Structure formats: structure tokens, C-alpha cells
Amino acid sequence: MHSEFWSIDENSAERIRLAKAEGRRVIAVGTTVVRLLENAAQISRDGCLTSGSGWVDLFIKPGYEFQIVDALITNFHLPKSTLMMLVSAFSSRENILSAYSEAVREKYRFFSFGDAMFIS
Secondary structure (H helix, E strand, O other), X not given: OOOEEEEEOHHHHHHHHHHHHOOOOOEEEOHHHHHHHHHHHHHOOOOOOOOEEEEEOXXXXXXXXXXXXXXXXXXXXXXXXXXXXXXXXXXXXXXXXXXXXXXXHOOOOOOOOOOEEEEO
């Protein structure tokens, strides 16, 4: 699993904490955002999102219990990749495979500059 640098300022952390407290959904745009938000919550003393920065090497896979992120907007990732595992943590393997089958059938564009999907 690759490492990524993350940074979240206090204003952003507070807005996300408020959204969670009010029962609103937190929708991450991109897998990097998922990893940084979940990592920031894990390293805090009380499991609540805090501001800060550092390196994240969090490996999210099916069975992971999300603390912050409720949904994800991301592109279609390479099969058998760590990012595909992260995407699969949001839904069942069958749902993800079904979405990918439809994407292939409908000729969606894959990878970084392709089409996107919303997973909740």
C-alpha cells in the first residue's frame, strides 16, 4: 500500500464534525480523501476527526468500519488493486462487480481521466 501525505485544517475538520453531529452524510471525492479522513479519525484520542497533517498508509478493504466517510465519488480503478479493495469496502463484491460489468458493457472510460461512480 502506498503512502500519501495528508493535511486537514481546523475549519475543515470542524465542518465535518458538525456534519456528522447533525446526522448529515460525509461524501469523499476520491480515494485519497477517504484515506485521510479515516486516518485522521483513527489517530485522534476520541475517534473524532481532528486537524493535523502527516503520512497515511491506511489499507481499507472489505469489512472496514468507516468512522467518518459515508459515501465516495471516484473513478473506475484497475482490477486487483488496493484502490479496488477500498471501493469494495463501501458495498458488496457483487454490487461492485455488477457496476464494473455495466461500465464495460456501456463503454465507460476507466482510470484517472475516465467516468466516475457514486458509492454509498
